[in-house]
Amino acid sequence: MSAIATDLSATELSKGTSLPSWLAPLLVVSFAYIVVPLVGGSYLFEAILLPFLALSLAGVGLNILTGYAGQVSLGSAAFMAAGAFAAYNFNLRVEGLPLVASIVFSGIVAAAIGIVFGLPSLRLRGFYLAVSTLAAQFFVQWALTKFSWFSNDSASGVIDAPKLFIAGFEFDGAVGRYLFALTVVVIITFLAHRLVISQTGRNFIAIRDNETAARIIGIPVLKTKLLAFAISSFIIGVAGVIWAFAYLRTVEPAGFDLDRSFQILFVIIIGGLASIRGAFLGAALIVVFPLALSRLGSFLLGDVFDSGVLDMSQRIVLGALIILFLILEPDGLVALWDRVRRRLLLAWQSS
């Protein structure tokens, strides 16, 4: 039923030239809420949609800092880890604290850490700033491994995430966890969208494009940069909660290493800097592409090579494709998407 409804609206969409801008996101969200749970199998949720949602949200967070405010960061995974462990500990140690409150508090903890590690941005720029954010990456991972209090003195350092209860309702099973993650992502993405089109969002862009001019016209540069770090880290922290609580179902420092930071940076570069949509497109590519590649690889060459060689060659192919893509489309998937859509619209109109 609803699939037909969305289909109908989709044809409407190409017909009208000035459709309200909220229509397309609304359709996507309704599709994700209504159609996907009906048709999706558990592989789709567990292996694709849950990591996709968590990485998309992390990408939205990093895009605010790097895409909009122009501050390069390699510490994203650290803020994810901070969020995940903070939520775990709030949930464990504060009796009767609702899950929503744990999530908000964990975002605030990540934001506070983000502000601390954002302080160098007041002095450093570009490459030097990126290197200094590595400090966050290494420090947080070191602290979480070193002090077993964070993982409740568990011997392995790997702990189970709590069940997802909100207002007495348990988000159980793959579909439940998907709906939980989807809800968090939709709410935060909506707020992030409101932010980037606000005065504060325009101040971010001004500082990115010309810091001296921004200071001259009276934008509070230091405050605004730290705000970008705080908001970005908050969102990435919540993405960490989703990653650990809804996707992996465990909390451990190892999953939040430098590789993850780079992965999130790739998400926004491939998707398109300074674009909320871009974070989702980039995350989709980063999640789906390796899976498709590995299916293809084992299908074609599985008999010839062992899995180690296959894994390695997939990484090489993936890296090469990313480089090729960036050369051909430096503005990311968003630019590609917009161009294709324009072409299709033109072709459709002329026919």
Place this chain on the structure above:
Amino acid sequence: MPIANYAFGVAEASVYAPEILARGLPDGQPAHKDGSASIEASPALLALEGIGLSFGGVVALADVDLSVRPGEIRAIIGPNGAGKSSLINVISGVYRADRGHVALHGARYAQVPTQRLARLGVARTFQNLALFKGLDVLDNVASGLAYKTRSNFAGQILGLGRSRRERAEQRGRAEQILDFLQLTHVRDRLAGTLPYGLQKRVELARALVAEPRLLLLDEPMAGMTAGEKSEMAAYVRAARDRFATTVVLIEHDVGVVMGLSDRIAVLDYGRKIADGTPDEIRNDQRVIDAYLGVASENEEGAGI
């Protein structure tokens, strides 16, 4: 353009406390050493006292005095590398002078506080374009009012009343300035996609929207055709007339400068070698030797 059109903007313009406007210079102001007799007659809005600045071994400015009276268009000319941009950077606090002070409506600064510049009623443009490429023209111009923003990010996300009022007011004033500088047709374009001459004008609009008492223009006409230059000169004069703005102007094209400015200071190798009315400058032998004689070669002024 009828003034009434802009009455809303003027009435809202609480940028400058009237008492500051009325106060003028405090009593202890040192007398100026400038040769022109008329300078003593009117108190200065801006006064540079013995400014010295060097970069490593390069002396950019040496013992430069300059006074700017309210409402005048004050030009600074000189060959490439003479220190003109450095002077503007010192006035706007981008550089800190090694020696000397900047007096801005009576308050003396060793380094002008850049972060408070807009609140002090000073706006500037840059020799190299300094627009925000990722914002459209309207938002670039509206950003010139960012210093007045009182709402915080949470209120803006939720769309609370104050943030909506601020947004509406900023856009309204920006639209009036766009109209004034005849930029309305490009208001929704990304600033970075405009031709060079228009970008220069958008930068002027961003500076003007705050209705500054002092406007610093670093080569606003550089790289323009003769037609564009005279158009820009007309806009600068119109801006001064409408907003009673004092203008400090760096320009290479001597012809434009002579016609536009009330007084001209000439810099050469970081020193001020002459200061006076266009007529006095035209007939100054040192200026002719140092600058005017070679003006034709310098015309394009592709300086740093």
